[in-house]
Amino acid sequence: MFKQLLPNVNWSNMWEATVETIYMSFIAVVITFILGIFLGLVLYLTDKDNLWENRMIHAITAAFVNIFRSIPFIILIILLIPFTTFLVGTMLGPSAALPALVIGAAPFYARMVEIGLREVDKGVIEAAQSMGANQWQIIFKVLLPESMPALVSGITVTSIALVSYTAMAGVIGAGGLGDLAFREGYQRNNPDVTFVATIAILIIVFILQWIGDFITHKTDKR
Amino acid sequence: MIHLQQLSKIFRTKKDEITAVDNVDLSIREGEIFGIIGYSGAGKSTLIRLLNMLERPTIGEVIVAGKEMSTLRGKPLREARQNIGMVFQHFNLLWSRTVFENISFPLEIARVPKAERTKRVNELMELVGLSERANAYPSELSGGQKQRVGIARALANDPKVLLCDEATSALDPKTTDSILDLLVDINQKFGLTIVLITHEMYVIRKICHRVAVMEDGKIVEQGDVLDVFRQPKKQITKEFVKQMAEQEETLDTVVPLLKDHPSGPIVKLMFLGEGAEEPVITHLIRQCGVSVNILQGKISRTKDGSYGTLFVQLQGNTSHIEQALAFLRENNVEAEVLTDV
Numbered sequence: 001m002f003k004q005l006l007p008n009v010n011w012s013n014m015w016e017a018t019v020e021t022i023y024m025s026f027i028a029v030v031i032t033f034i035l036g037i038f039l040g041l042v043l044y045l046t047d048k049d050n051l052w053e054n055r056m057i058h059a060i061t062a063a064f065v066n067i068f069r070s071i072p073f074i075i076l077i078i079l080l081i082p083f084t085t086f087l088v089g090t091m092l093g094p095s096a097a098l099p100a101l102v103i104g105a106a107p108f109y110a111r112m113v114e115i116g117l118r119e120v121d122k123g124v125i126e127a128a129q130s131m132g133a134n135q136w137q138i139i140f141k142v143l144l145p146e147s148m149p150a151l152v153s154g155i156t157v158t159s160i161a162l163v164s165y166t167a168m169a170g171v172i173g174a175g176g177l178g179d180l181a182f183r184e185g186y187q188r189n190n191p192d193v194t195f196v197a198t199i200a201i202l203i204i205v206f207i208l209q210w211i212g213d214f215i216t217h218k219t220d221k222r
Numbered sequence: 223m224i225h226l227q228q229l230s231k232i233f234r235t236k237k238d239e240i241t242a243v244d245n246v247d248l249s250i251r252e253g254e255i256f257g258i259i260g261y262s263g264a265g266k267s268t269l270i271r272l273l274n275m276l277e278r279p280t281i282g283e284v285i286v287a288g289k290e291m292s293t294l295r296g297k298p299l300r301e302a303r304q305n306i307g308m309v310f311q312h313f314n315l316l317w318s319r320t321v322f323e324n325i326s327f328p329l330e331i332a333r334v335p336k337a338e339r340t341k342r343v344n345e346l347m348e349l350v351g352l353s354e355r356a357n358a359y360p361s362e363l364s365g366g367q368k369q370r371v372g373i374a375r376a377l378a379n380d381p382k383v384l385l386c387d388e389a390t391s392a393l394d395p396k397t398t399d400s401i402l403d404l405l406v407d408i409n410q411k412f413g414l415t416i417v418l419i420t421h422e423m424y425v426i427r428k429i430c431h432r433v434a435v436m437e438d439g440k441i442v443e444q445g446d447v448l449d450v451f452r453q454p455k456k457q458i459t460k461e462f463v464k465q466m467a468e469q470e471e472t473l474d475t476v477v478p479l480l481k482d483h484p485s486g487p488i489v490k491l492m493f494l495g496e497g498a499e500e501p502v503i504t505h506l507i508r509q510c511g512v513s514v515n516i517l518q519g520k521i522s523r524t525k526d527g528s529y530g531t532l533f534v535q536l537q538g539n540t541s542h543i544e545q546a547l548a549f550l551r552e553n554n555v556e557a558e559v560l561t562d563v
Contacts (some may be wrong), residue, residue: 126312130274130307130377131328132300142331143319221359222317 008190013180018200020094021176024166025204028101029159035106036158037151040067041139051135065107073104075169090093097174101165112196115142116150149220156212160205167201177201223383223415224273229282231268232438242268244439250417250432255409257426258419259462260436266419269436270385273417274306275299287382304332307376311388313368316361321371322356323349328378346374350404366397373404377414384408386418390425398422402429423462427451427529435459440473444557452554464492486515486537489547491558493530495522496532502553504532510546512538533560 002009037059045051048057071079076098084092084099120143128142144151167178177197185194231243258267268519272284274428275291284291315324325346329339343349347353349372360368369389376384386405390398392430406429409416420426426447428431433451435458442456454460508513513516519532536543550557 028473040412056462121314123312123314124316126276127375129328130276130303130385131331131375132303133331134297134300137331141327142316146316150317200487221317222361 006192006196008188008192009196010130010184014182014193014196014200017175017177017180017197018204020174021163021170021178021201022204023116024094024097024101024174024176024190025159025163025171025208027106028098028166029155029167031102032105032158032162033155035102035142035154037108037113040105040117041143043110043114044166045139051138054193059071067107067109068103069107069111073100073165074171075099076104077169077172085123089131089153091177091211092173095176097169097176098164100169101162102178105158105162108161110156111153112154113147116147116154119150121145149216149222152212154217155214156209159208159212163201163204163208223287224248225285226272226415227283227285229269229272229284230280231265231277232280237538241439243272246439246440246441248434248444250415252415253413254431255405255416255418255429257418257430257433258436258441259417259421259426260425261421261435261458264375264436265439266436268439270387270419273307273383273385292307304328304379305381305386306383307379307381308385308387309372309376309389310367311391313360313365313372313376313392313492315371317360318357320357321352321363324371325362325374325378328375334380342378346377349377349408350403351372361526364397364440365393366400369393369397369401370404372409373401377408377412379440382415384414384416386416388420388490389418391420398425399428403419405429424464424536426462435462459540487543488517488535488560489550490558490560491519491532491534491550492530492558500548503557505553506546506549510538510549511542512536512546 001111042061043065046061048053057112068076080100080103081091084096087099088096090096125138125142125144128138133141166174166176167181170176170179171182173179177200182193183196184190185192185197226246226248227249227508229243229246229248230241233240233242244265246269248423250424252272257284258275268277272279273286273291274544275284275342279292286302291299291302294302316327319327322343325343326339329342334342344353349358352367352370352374355363355367355497360371362505363371372389373384383403387407390401393401402425405416405418408414409429418425418430430447432445433447434441435444435456437456437458443450443454443465444457450459454463503514506512515535515537517533517535519534522532537548546556553563
């Protein structure tokens with residue numbers, strides 16, 4: 001039945017593309033999570049009245065974040081071509097998409113991290129200080145655990161954005177479902193391939209959302 | 223235990239300077255419960271934060287348990303802070319941690335080994351009566367229970383001093399009482415020095431040994447609770463004493479009384495300490511030859527005697543009534559004739 005309805009779909013190619021998309025998204029989400037939390041912490045901590053108040057560093061980080069958050073992703077990939085070839089050695093294949101994916105998503109996530117951290121009650125930080133906590137203890141035992149639901153729901157939103165970024169990255173040679181839908185579906189005029197690729201992406205997004213909601217719920221004891 | 227010398231804290235904003243704490247000298251003895259009372263904005267919150275360097279002084283010395291706090295920074299300061307527990311008005315618990323984990327938190331900070339931590343947390347939960355709720359999250363606790371966790375947490379590292387920042391201001395009267403009882407209990411059991419700030423006269427009366435009254439960043443009066451409030455010198459102190467004695471008795475409730483009882487002056491008696499024993503009234507009747515008709519009132523017992531207001535009608539001839547009023551004043555009872563209201 002599938003053969004009749006979707007005559008042009010090559011299932012083994014489709015599966016391979018799905019795996020590539022999952023691979024790109026997964027690695028990018030992990031790196032974005034770490035880098036975004038780092039940048040978000042810097043933004044938060046160097047802000048006025050906070051632990052490492054420092055106008056210079058705050059302004060520089062904020063500028064970096066704002067610039068990379070504002071560049072349309074498709075242009076960012078092109079701008080990053082020299083950087084990517086230097087880092088990965090090629091512009092082809094799923095790994096080549098990673099630098100652009102992370103640089104596109106981490107600043108976006110960093111802002112969400114910053115907002116999450118700002119929600120942490122200042123009184124709780126003061127309490128930790130009154131107990132003699134050092135700054136690392138405040139970061140790892142107070143700030144991050146207390147903002148965890150916000151950090152998780154933020155990375156959920158970001159990971160869904162990353163899945164759609166992988167589709168764009170696919171167009172310039174990274175592979176994955178976006179690449180398949182564009183080359184096999186659009187350029188060769190096989191709408192059924194585009195359709196199935198879309199369904200595959202939707203399934204990935206739904207699963208991500210479900211996992212994110214589950215963890216957010218689990219960690220939120222407020 | 224605590225010595226403050228010429229302590230000032232000035233906040234500088236772009237436009238002006240705000241002197242939150244203004245040249246304060248204060249000594250707090252080991253093992254006492256010392257209260258600092260003042261209206262909001264008087265600088266008491268800043269003052270208590272100067273004791274553990276959550277605020278750094280602009281000028282002056284802060285010596286706590288023999289350490290000059292204002293010279294400490296970094297690791298020595300963090301270690302000194304472990305000797306000073308702090309309890310907050312809004313509890314400031316970590317919502318992501320259970321009761322057990324919240325109390326364990328300061329021990330983790332002090333890098334106490336796990337087995338010892340568990341033992342200590344269990345003792346503390348026992349002390350504050352929360353053993354049953356070890357695995358509850360703060361969101362599942364009542365205000366009073368949250369404050370018990372806050373107190374247990376503050377005591378975890380065996381501090382020498384406990385600072386209470388409006389610890390009962392967010393609680394209802396009954397819960398306030400139970401938390402105050404717990405503080406007294408801790409004070410007696412461990413000989414812990416407690417410094418508390420509050421705007422409630424009741425808290426001072428109930429548990430404090432000595433008190434300082436704060437206004438505009440200055441300490442305007444200090445001494446034994448009984449002395450300060452029996453003979454208040456400053457206007458603000460008088461206001462606090464009144465706040466205690468008046469309870470909820472206002473003139474509005476008295477006006478109808480005046481109409482119902484026309485045969486003699488109605489007098490408002492304010493009992494402020496030791497005099498508030500029944501014999502005062504008995505003696506009044508016996509010695510002054512007046513009869514006393516009690517109309518309305520509320521007297522509450524506290525650590526150093528009874529406090530409250532009594533509305534009475536004095537019946538007798540004018541000279542006897544004059545004599546009665548003089549007698550009351552001699553016995554530390556403030557008497558105010560309300561007949562002409």
